[in-house]
Amino acid sequence: MNTSELVERDVIERVLASALSRGGEFAEVFVEDRRTSSASLDQRRVEELSSGRDRGAGIRVVVGETTGFAHTADLSEQGLIDAAHAAATVARSGSSRTVTTSLGEHMSYVNQAEQPLGTVDKARKIEVLLRADDIARSTGGEITQVMVGLGESSRRILVANSDGVFRSDHQVRTRFNVQCVALGDTGMQTGYRPVAATRGFEILTDDAVAEAATGAARQAITKLAARPAPSGDLPVVLAGGSGGILFHEACGHGLEADAILKEASVYAGKAGQKVASDLVTLVDDGTVEGEWGYLAMDDEGRAAGRNVLIENGVLTDYMWDFLSARRQGRASSGNGRRQSYQHLPMVRMTNTYLLEGPDTPEDIIAQTPRGVYVAQLGGGQVNTATGDFVFGMTEAYLIEGGVITTPLRECNLIGNGPEVLQRVDAVASDFSMTPGTCGKDGQQVPVGTGQATMRLSSVTIGGTAA
Amino acid sequence: MSELLTIAESVVERAVGDEQLEVYVSSGIDTEVQAYQGEVEKLTTATSAGIGIRVLVDSPQGARVGTAWAGSLDAEAIDEALREARDNVAFATEDEFIGFATPDGVAAASLTLVDEGVTTTSLDDKIALAIDLEKIVRTADARIRQVDSANYSDYVAQAAIASTMGIRATYERSGAYVSVEAIATDSSGDQTGWGLSAGRAPHELDIDKAAADAVRRATRMLGAIKPASMRGVAVFDPRTTATLLAIIGGALSGSAVVRGRSFFADRIGEKVAVEDFSLLDDPTDPRHFGASIFDGEGLACRRNVLIDHGRLQGFVYDTESARRAGTSSTGSAARGGIAGSPSASCRALQLAPGAFTQADILAQVGDGVFVESLTGVHSGVNPISGDFSVGITGLMIRDGQLAEPIREVTVASTLQRMLLDVTHVGNDVEWLPGVAAGQTLAVGDIALSGS
Numbered sequence: 001m002n003t004s005e006l007v008e009r010d011v012i013e014r015v016l017a018s019a020l021s022r023g024g025e026f027a028e029v030f031v032e033d034r035r036t037s038s039a040s041l042d043q044r045r046v047e048e049l050s051s052g053r054d055r056g057a058g059i060r061v062v063v064g065e066t067t068g069f070a071h072t073a074d075l076s077e078q079g080l081i082d083a084a085h086a087a088a089t090v091a092r093s094g095s096s097r098t099v100t101t102s103l104g105e106h107m108s109y110v111n112q113a114e115q116p117l118g119t120v121d122k123a124r125k126i127e128v129l130l131r132a133d134d135i136a137r138s139t140g141g142e143i144t145q146v147m148v149g150l151g152e153s154s155r156r157i158l159v160a161n162s163d164g165v166f167r168s169d170h171q172v173r174t175r176f177n178v179q180c181v182a183l184g185d186t187g188m189q190t191g192y193r194p195v196a197a198t199r200g201f202e203i204l205t206d207d208a209v210a211e212a213a214t215g216a217a218r219q220a221i222t223k224l225a226a227r228p229a230p231s232g233d234l235p236v237v238l239a240g241g242s243g244g245i246l247f248h249e250a251c252g253h254g255l256e257a258d259a260i261l262k263e264a265s266v267y268a269g270k271a272g273q274k275v276a277s278d279l280v281t282l283v284d285d286g287t288v289e290g291e292w293g294y295l296a297m298d299d300e301g302r303a304a305g306r307n308v309l310i311e312n313g314v315l316t317d318y319m320w321d322f323l324s325a326r327r328q329g330r331a332s333s334g335n336g337r338r339q340s341y342q343h344l345p346m347v348r349m350t351n352t353y354l355l356e357g358p359d360t361p362e363d364i365i366a367q368t369p370r371g372v373y374v375a376q377l378g379g380g381q382v383n384t385a386t387g388d389f390v391f392g393m394t395e396a397y398l399i400e401g402g403v404i405t406t407p408l409r410e411c412n413l414i415g416n417g418p419e420v421l422q423r424v425d426a427v428a429s430d431f432s433m434t435p436g437t438c439g440k441d442g443q444q445v446p447v448g449t450g451q452a453t454m455r456l457s458s459v460t461i462g463g464t465a466a
Numbered sequence: 467m468s469e470l471l472t473i474a475e476s477v478v479e480r481a482v483g484d485e486q487l488e489v490y491v492s493s494g495i496d497t498e499v500q501a502y503q504g505e506v507e508k509l510t511t512a513t514s515a516g517i518g519i520r521v522l523v524d525s526p527q528g529a530r531v532g533t534a535w536a537g538s539l540d541a542e543a544i545d546e547a548l549r550e551a552r553d554n555v556a557f558a559t560e561d562e563f564i565g566f567a568t569p570d571g572v573a574a575a576s577l578t579l580v581d582e583g584v585t586t587t588s589l590d591d592k593i594a595l596a597i598d599l600e601k602i603v604r605t606a607d608a609r610i611r612q613v614d615s616a617n618y619s620d621y622v623a624q625a626a627i628a629s630t631m632g633i634r635a636t637y638e639r640s641g642a643y644v645s646v647e648a649i650a651t652d653s654s655g656d657q658t659g660w661g662l663s664a665g666r667a668p669h670e671l672d673i674d675k676a677a678a679d680a681v682r683r684a685t686r687m688l689g690a691i692k693p694a695s696m697r698g699v700a701v702f703d704p705r706t707t708a709t710l711l712a713i714i715g716g717a718l719s720g721s722a723v724v725r726g727r728s729f730f731a732d733r734i735g736e737k738v739a740v741e742d743f744s745l746l747d748d749p750t751d752p753r754h755f756g757a758s759i760f761d762g763e764g765l766a767c768r769r770n771v772l773i774d775h776g777r778l779q780g781f782v783y784d785t786e787s788a789r790r791a792g793t794s795s796t797g798s799a800a801r802g803g804i805a806g807s808p809s810a811s812c813r814a815l816q817l818a819p820g821a822f823t824q825a826d827i828l829a830q831v832g833d834g835v836f837v838e839s840l841t842g843v844h845s846g847v848n849p850i851s852g853d854f855s856v857g858i859t860g861l862m863i864r865d866g867q868l869a870e871p872i873r874e875v876t877v878a879s880t881l882q883r884m885l886l887d888v889t890h891v892g893n894d895v896e897w898l899p900g901v902a903a904g905q906t907l908a909v910g911d912i913a914l915s916g917s
Contacts, residue, residue: 392845411855462876
């Protein structure tokens with residue numbers, strides 16, 4: 001099915017006209033047809049294969065500073081008109097008027113997936129899950145449990161608005177993960193590795209599956225020897241890849257224009273100012289093809305962009321969606337995203353990463369007399385108004401005398417964004433990225449984070465050891 | 467509501483041969499208002515509906531299940547979901563423990579979980595709640611610089627479950643909430659505080675209380691410092707205690723336990739907590755926001771004692787985990803909406819009230835930390851290993867009184883130790899939205915990481 005056929009042009013034009021018939025300056029129709037498929041293997045049992053389909057439209061009407069929104073699973077013209085009227089209830093003082101809207105040329109983006117959802121035999125998927133289980137178990141006898149998950153989605157979206165925008169996209173994503181439990185004298189420990197991309201099933205090459213399975217198993221086994229993490233301030237070296245979550249939490253959320261315009265971010269009013277060490281050049285980039293946070297266009301029909309947020313420590317710009325940009329009389333930066341047609345778009349990150357620096361990982365570790373080496377970070381959380389954030393370390397080690405030594409039990413690190421950005425004192429050039437899921441106001445979207453091995457001169461480690 | 471059951475039954479009647487079908491149908495109406503600077507910033511009104519279908523086919527070594535769902539109830543979507551679910555069956559592993567719930571004769575509690583106030587209250591009155599809430603917070607204290615968000619939301623949700631095993635269940639619930647986040651400021655910088663009020667309908671909401679909570683929390687955090695690292699007693703307020711209980715409840719899920727993925731596995735009968743710690747999951751208690759008549763497989767919800775005076779008494783089970791454990795379902799199946807398959811979950815946890823007021827506890831603790839908010843719970847707590855490390859904000863406790871505010875600090879222990887290190891259980895139970903109610907709870911020997 002061609003995406004432009006989700007709903008016909010003339011139907012959308014009439015729905016937009018109807019949305020604006022009681023007043024309002026802007027109306028938008030967002031149509032989505034998403035298919036998903038998931039499979040889970042638990043202890044060598046294929047627990048279930050599940051298929052899902054979600055299809056509907058979200059309609060918004062903007063009147064002054066107010067947004068009205070309604071969504072419906074009924075894509076008939078009457079269903080859409082009803083939703084348009086519901087969204088238009090915010091234009092309550094407006095008397096009835098006749099509006100015509102005409103859409104521009106339809107523009108359609110094409111997905112790059114070689115094997116999108118629906119093209120790979122289900123039996124083949126089960127083979128891959130079982131293979132990951134085999135490899136994980138063969139890594140060591142300590143592995144007592146293996147869970148493997150596969151999730152695929154095929155999302156066709158259409159954005160049309162009263163400014164004439166008429167664009168569609170087809171986004172294909174595949175996510176695979178392996179979780180292992182190892183049992184030892186000290187109890188159970190867990191290991192986890194994801195593989196995810198804005199591509200099809202082709203990302204699950206033999207090598208990628210083996211690496212995830214081995215990595216998850218090794219991590220669980222290694223952690224059996226873990227001792228309690230220290231408590232207090234220490235230098236922290238973050239391995240390339242998952243450390244990007246630091247920037248996502250420490251400043252990414254605080255650089256989203258909705259927080260800035262409400263002065264609910266420590267970075268409000270700081271454009272042009274030095275906010276980080278010279279080594280920090282931070283970019284949010286939706287254009288990195290295939291990455292987990294990749295978008296041809298955002299969920300407001302704006303082409304994704306590569307936006308430099310911090311350059312050599314100086315805050316250059318924030319991230320913008322349609323509404324926040326409109327309030328400032330500027331253009332969106334392509335950061336308007338939504339979880340589904342049932343949600344309003346808001347400012348969200350895409351792929352957020354730190355550019356490489358001059359150091360090598362080996363030198364950074366060797367030049368750290370005592371500290372913590374974090375091989376993998378888990379999720380994090382931030383209060384944008386105070387800048388205080390936490391993130392979890394799921395695989396970490398002590399650094400003693402410039403050498404990585406004992407593994408540490410899981411714990412959170414805690415810091416303050418503006419302070420921690422000043423403490424980046426070494427960045428290497430072994431750049432890599434990690435997929436993640438970002439939650440904001442109850443909406444989940446896929447994002448990428450990335451960086452090379454780097455060091456923070458001091459962060460608080462939330463462990464229990466003295 | 468019977469309309470949903472009719473749809474579910476009509477699909478169940480399409481079962482062919484020896485296949486079994488279980489059909490879950492749900493629908494909902496939602497309203498959400500966000501106020502900002504005296505105006506409506508966002509207004510969402512929505513209706514939604516969906517269906518989840520599970521197909522089970524018996525085989526020599528057990529049974530196989532396939533599932534599918536659709537976010538609408540039109541005939542074409544239902545047909546497609548049924549077709550996909552049937553197609554998925556063949557790829558599942560045969561499993562002797564897989565099976566659908568069978569009616570077990572336990573009578574459903576008589577609970578009214580819907581208040582028609584949600585539907586009879588006008589949109590204007592709902593909008594007024596959000597706008598008034600924002601205004602009260604903005605004018606409550608000169609140090610309140612900003613109200614980041616002031617929200618009103620409500621819903622009415624209905625669901626029906628039918629299966630070829632004879633399950634027929636329908637239920638309905640409503641909820642209404644206001645929440646507000648305030649930013650307070652002084653020469654030391656900004657701090658935030660969050661307030662909430664919840665009920666089954668707008669008339670149960672107390673916007674003054676929600677506003678006062680947000681203002682008090684934000685203003686008393688002003689000037690917060692990072693304290694020195696120490697080891698001592700942490701006193702959790704009712705909200706943060708509810709979060710802790712929800713985490714512990716996760717480890718009491720039969721689905722986690724039968725897979726060996728809980729630090730409680732194989733410990734039935736053991737002393738896992740202090741004498742004063744008695745935890746139960748009781749969805750039949752109408753005061754609890756997690757109250758429910760039926761579980762996610764259509765069995766009656768019931769009262770389950772999990773920890774009795776410190777001794778591990780039992781777990782909550784759905785049908786599959788119960789069969790795996792050699793017992794029967796405790797009516798505790800939960801499903802994450804139409805797309806989720808049932809799994810065992812606590813839904814209405816409550817910790818038996820202790821003998822102490824919060825003031826008693828602070829006085830008896832003498833010195834320690836008072837915890838008002840937790841961050842990084844999803845990244846710092848491992849319910850399998852029991853490792854626990856979370857960021858907090860709160861206040862120091864000195865000489866039995868709340869003292870200076872603290873931030874950028876973590877508390878850490880293990881869940882196993884914390885249960886045995888509880889020193890006081892409060893009597894100040896707050897019924898909060900979510901799977902757990904909460905009260906003040908003091909836990910000794912916690913590591914506090916600061917500077």
